[in-house]
Amino acid sequence: MPEIVMQVSGLTKSFAARGSRSGSIKAVSEVGFSLGRGETLGLVGESGCGKSTLSRLMLALLDADAGVVEIGGVDFTHAPAQHKRNLRRRIQIVFQDALSSLNPRRTVGVNITEPMRLQGIGTAVQRRIEARRLLELVGLRAEDEDRYPHEFSGGQCQRIAIARALVLKPEIIVFDEAVSALDVSIRAQVLKLILDLQQQLGLSYIFISHDLGVVKRICDRIAVMYLGRIVEIGPASVVCSAPVHPYTQALLRAIPIADPRRMRIENLGLIEGDVVGVPTENACAFAPRCPMRFDRCLQSRPELASAFAGQQVACFLLNSDT
Amino acid sequence: MSPSPCLVVKNLTTRFGSDRAGATVVDGVSFDLTPGRTMALVGESGSGKSATALSLMRLIEAPGRIIAGKILLDGRDLLSLSEREMEDVRGGQIGMVFQDPLTSLNPALTIGRQIAETILAHNNISYAEAEKQAIDLLLRVGVTDAVERVHDYPHHFSGGMRQRVLIASAISCAPAIIIADEPTTALDVTVQAKILRLLHDLQLEMHASMLLITHDLGVVAAMADTVMVMYAGQIVERADVDTIFHNPRHPYTKALLACVAGIEDDRSVPLEPITGTAPDLTDPPKGCRFGPRCPMVQDSCLRTDPKLRALSNDHAVACILVAEEKVDA
Numbered sequence: 188m189p190e191i192v193m194q195v196s197g198l199t200k201s202f203a204a205r206g207s208r209s210g211s212i213k214a215v216s217e218v219g220f221s222l223g224r225g226e227t228l229g230l231v232g233e234s235g236c237g238k239s240t241l242s243r244l245m246l247a248l249l250d251a252d253a254g255v256v257e258i259g260g261v262d263f264t265h266a267p268a269q270h271k272r273n274l275r276r277r278i279q280i281v282f283q284d285a286l287s288s289l290n291p292r293r294t295v296g297v298n299i300t301e302p303m304r305l306q307g308i309g310t311a312v313q314r315r316i317e318a319r320r321l322l323e324l325v326g327l328r329a330e331d332e333d334r335y336p337h338e339f340s341g342g343q344c345q346r347i348a349i350a351r352a353l354v355l356k357p358e359i360i361v362f363d364e365a366v367s368a369l370d371v372s373i374r375a376q377v378l379k380l381i382l383d384l385q386q387q388l389g390l391s392y393i394f395i396s397h398d399l400g401v402v403k404r405i406c407d408r409i410a411v412m413y414l415g416r417i418v419e420i421g422p423a424s425v426v427c428s429a430p431v432h433p434y435t436q437a438l439l440r441a442i443p444i445a446d447p448r449r450m451r452i453e454n455l456g457l458i459e460g461d462v463v464g465v466p467t468e469n470a471c472a473f474a475p476r477c478p479m480r481f482d483r484c485l486q487s488r489p490e491l492a493s494a495f496a497g498q499q500v501a502c503f504l505l506n507s508d509t
Numbered sequence: 510m511s512p513s514p515c516l517v518v519k520n521l522t523t524r525f526g527s528d529r530a531g532a533t534v535v536d537g538v539s540f541d542l543t544p545g546r547t548m549a550l551v552g553e554s555g556s557g558k559s560a561t562a563l564s565l566m567r568l569i570e571a572p573g574r575i576i577a578g579k580i581l582l583d584g585r586d587l588l589s590l591s592e593r594e595m596e597d598v599r600g601g602q603i604g605m606v607f608q609d610p611l612t613s614l615n616p617a618l619t620i621g622r623q624i625a626e627t628i629l630a631h632n633n634i635s636y637a638e639a640e641k642q643a644i645d646l647l648l649r650v651g652v653t654d655a656v657e658r659v660h661d662y663p664h665h666f667s668g669g670m671r672q673r674v675l676i677a678s679a680i681s682c683a684p685a686i687i688i689a690d691e692p693t694t695a696l697d698v699t700v701q702a703k704i705l706r707l708l709h710d711l712q713l714e715m716h717a718s719m720l721l722i723t724h725d726l727g728v729v730a731a732m733a734d735t736v737m738v739m740y741a742g743q744i745v746e747r748a749d750v751d752t753i754f755h756n757p758r759h760p761y762t763k764a765l766l767a768c769v770a771g772i773e774d775d776r777s778v779p780l781e782p783i784t785g786t787a788p789d790l791t792d793p794p795k796g797c798r799f800g801p802r803c804p805m806v807q808d809s810c811l812r813t814d815p816k817l818r819a820l821s822n823d824h825a826v827a828c829i830l831v832a833e834e835k836v837d838a
Binding site for chain 2: 233234340341342370371372373374375376378379382397398399400404437438441442443444445446447448449450451452455456457458461
């Protein structure tokens with residue numbers, strides 16, 4: 188078992204519901220997992236499942252209502268401001284829209300080393316040297332430091348954003364839909380870079396995506412989220428080849444495979460209904476859409492429980508058919 | 510043998526900017542659409558897919574213009590029609606579904622009104638009758654509580670529901686041709702599956718021809734009968750769907766499929782990105798446009814502009830190496 192670099196437990200966050208005085212929506216509920224050194228954990232789920240809220244909680248960009256994020260055994264969530272600032276060097280994030288995450292009025296070099304300046308690290312000269320080194324590390328040219336973000340393509344901007352995420356020498360990088368907006372050929376280039384950097388630098392990754400295909404390709408473990416909760420988590424190969432939760436199964440069946448001999452429109456899996464509203468506390472959130480639901484699913488909520496081969500699943504079927 | 514085509518496109522060429530400075534974004538594209546069949550147009554950002562769709566509808570705006578070609582719909586050349594006649598074609602014989610349903614819908618009008626207006630533009634009936642038809646259309650595309658929902662505004666709908674509204678509007682005049690430009694790109698996979706199935710079912714019902722534009726090879730494999738692969742404004746390969754995926758001949762098609770296999774399969778398959786980036790169309794490379802990125806490139810590729818050549822009845826490739834290979838065999 189590798190060393191744990193991040194431990195998340197009981198993480199919960201609610202937002203006040205618009206147009207209602209009393210109500211609130213739980214965006215993330217009691218989420219817990221660990222991340223090992225050098226490991227990549229994928230977080231998948233559809234729009235509104237709480238993936239992005241979870242990423243902001245991990246980085247302490249949002250305050251959690253409950254729960255703890257520990258980085259290297261230190262409580263990040265409740266750390267005092269100055270300490271939090273230091274801990275922030277250890278976890279960085281890359282967003283989906285790289286161009287809008289870069290400052291258009293600053294050169295690429297200044298953008299990349301902005302975190303160093305904010306943290307009071309190095310002199311201006313040292314920061315320039317670092318910017319040039321990082322640009323080459325992510326496959327761009329050192330001379331690009333003097334150009335502006337708009338002069339670069341989407342894939343190149345994502346490389347710049349990755350360089351900036353690396354500048355504080357973090358142990359953990361969170362990729363929030365970091366390759367989703369890229370064309371396939373560019374996506375493959377950026378994924379290759381992400382994997383190469385992990386090898387070289389021994390980084391641990393949280394890889395958030397709605398695209399199970401990509402997640403399967405680069406992750407060691409996968410956590411599937413539905414309406415704020417993890418419903419299944421386990422080794423990537425097992426979750427994708429032998430999913431236990433009906434939602435994971437439905438998600439996998441809905442992905443079109445790039446092979447007309449294996450998949451035509453008639454075989455594409457359809458799930459009943461849409462993701463709706465606020466889940467009730469005492470029922471399975473997926474029950475209204477689940478093809479396998481039975482009475483118990485509507486009366487109480489299943490907790491994550493160990494299944495096979497390191498998988499954990501929140502579903503009553505797990506106990507009923509063994 | 511095969512039924513006669515309902516749309517014949519010949520040498521369609523669309524250029525932005527002037528003759529000297531500018532970019533030819535659709536470069537001599539030719540194809541036929543057949544009733545009841547789906548043609549997929551696949552390619553990456555900037556390859557000219559959407560410009561092709563907009564050209565077919567004559568919706569290219571200045572400084573862009575169609576500089577050559579023919580678009581024959583039932584024997585009539587759309588490029589020779591007046592703007593007034595073209596308005597009857599749009600939404601009448603050709604229905605269109607775009608990627609972003611929120612920007613294609615008017616935020617200030619109820620969805621019932623928007624669909625009814627499309628119907629009224631093509632039929633001489635009362636508003637009440639048009640609204641009744643709008644409700645029927647919404648029911649047909651799976652908006653279950655359509656009687657109430659016609660009075661809602663676009664922002665009241667989820668992304669998937671908005672796409673259904675747009676589809677209802679696109680099929681309101683029973684078009685012979687449906688052009689769907691990245692219809693599910695902004696949607697979650699479970700919603701995408703439903704929208705694709707809906708488009709497929711409606712197409713079968715109406716025996717319409719569909720031009721499906723997408724960058725997603727999974728969607729192509731699921732939906733298409735025939736596939737055109739586009740690169741830098743040109744069609745580089747055209748074949749039936751099985752041939753494209755199992756016997757592709759153009760190096761770009763092969764590279765694109767390798768990227769997807771590398772991404773979608775497990776970790777045992779190496780990631781094989783295509784090196785470099787797509788060419789700048791204001792100054793395209795000499796000879797084959799894929800030449801500078803092609804792993805098989807020869808000197809002759811950089812001198813000769815490859816033409817799309819038929820290898821068999823339903824397979825055409827624009828690569829001089831493939832043509833040579835065939836002569837040898």
